[in-house]
Amino acid sequence: MRENPPIFPTSPSLLHSLLKIFINNRITPNILHPNNNLPFHTQSPFTMNALAATNRNFRHAARLLSLDSKVETSLLIPYREIKVECTIPKDDGTLTSFVGFRVQHDNSRGPMKGGIRYHPEVEHGEVNALAQLMTWKTAVVNVPYGGAKGGIGCSPKELSTSELERLTRVFTQKIHDLIGVNTDIPAPDMGTNGQTMAWILDEYSKFHGYSPAIVTGKPLDLGGSLGREAATGRGVVYATEALLGEHGKSINGLTFAIQGFGNVGSWVARLIHERGGKIVAVSDVTGAVKNPNGIDIPALLEHKEKTGSLSSFDGGDIMDADELLVHECDVLIPCALGGVLNRENAGDVKAKFIIEAANHPTDPEADEILSKKGVIILPDIYANAGGVTVSYFEWVQNMQAFMWNEEKVNQELKKYMTKAFHSIKTMCRTHECNLRMGAFTLGVSRVARSTVLRGWEA
């Protein structure tokens, strides 16, 4: 069970005095909001702590690779962890405070790279785990980056656009001298988007001169890349095709359940629908919808655009959102939070394939249960690597001050995803392991080689 050490004193009198200070100063204690001190995943008490789960997978890969224990330790410890206070005036004039994080995990293969997440559950341990996953992910697809991740514990839907802009600018002011086009390059993740990247670009440029390459996933008008918005979903679909092809199957004719209908989930749904896949269930934070004959995805996208919700869609039946994970289907694609598959529900999963479009949706206990059932899992550090791959293309275009067309972006993405799939399979054969360990051994071995080559001389 996950441990969640209190950040603040738990003594009621001390807490009361602290609250009084906040209230007297008209500061809303957002950092004391119950959601801001939550464990990594609130849906289930059965999910393993994200960092413990990631470290466990890393150590397993290190053992398979017979990695030198000193190299193993050095790869586990993050390069740098940043935690900053972000206080902003709200639209009504009151102050509110948030905690922002940037964890830079490793830079032995190049500048650190990874998204920025705005979500109430963002906390230090999870950001650490996500940063480490970025290190292995960039190595798996062989883009010349290390790994990082950041985030702010906040509920973006409860903030106005101008509050979000202020928050993003304050966060950027606090970290601008620790990121850079050759140091650490943020991108969107859950709860952030191209607009968030545009604010970071603008704020960073005030200190360092106009720097489009400081972020990726930015709007096209500011040097974004064609194809980046769809890239994570497109990469997931290329990865799914590679896996299914190996099993003599194709998307056309199979049934799919998709958890999450944001950037990644909606693109996955659209592209699978276009390829003839039958999507029988979709969920998001507002609810879930199912239809055994296949959901009309263009109609669902239109409905979501109009109403902001899935639950009132009349092209299917409402279902319990948690039930989606154990719904009858051939392929389950989690595209939302981490840790959603755990020892409590893994035994009930009906899918034969799980494609991890979200980061760490399957905890190690679920992994074991699912493997015993014969479920094939395509791991996150490969399956969702299309996003960072096209982020790399975007950065390259910015450095060259040149723009590729979308066809080239998608063709190159397919090449990277296909090549990585074959490299993972080679590692699976060499180490007689599953796809997760195939991907981990591939990523960890590449990072370890660069680390050793660069040496440790001070």
Ligand SMILES: NC(=O)C1=CN([C@@H]2O[C@H](COP(=O)(O)OP(=O)(O)OC[C@H]3O[C@@H](n4cnc5c(N)ncnc54)[C@H](O)[C@@H]3O)[C@@H](O)[C@H]2O)C=CC1
């Ligand atoms: N955006 C990107 O380029 C990349 C994202 N990812 C990962 O993909 C996942 C999704 O990211 P985005 O689509 O960018 O985020 P997003 O913020 O655009 O969408 C998140 C979706 O998850 C849904 N959701 C939240 N809680 C839920 C719940 N309890 N049950 C069902 N649905 C729920 C939301 O309603 C929303 O539809 C995350 O794990 C992220 O780390 C991974 C690689 C790249």
Ligand SMILES: O=C(O)CCC(=O)C(=O)O
């Ligand atoms: O595009 C990027 O740089 C990072 C995307 C990301 O955060 C992820 O792959 O989890």
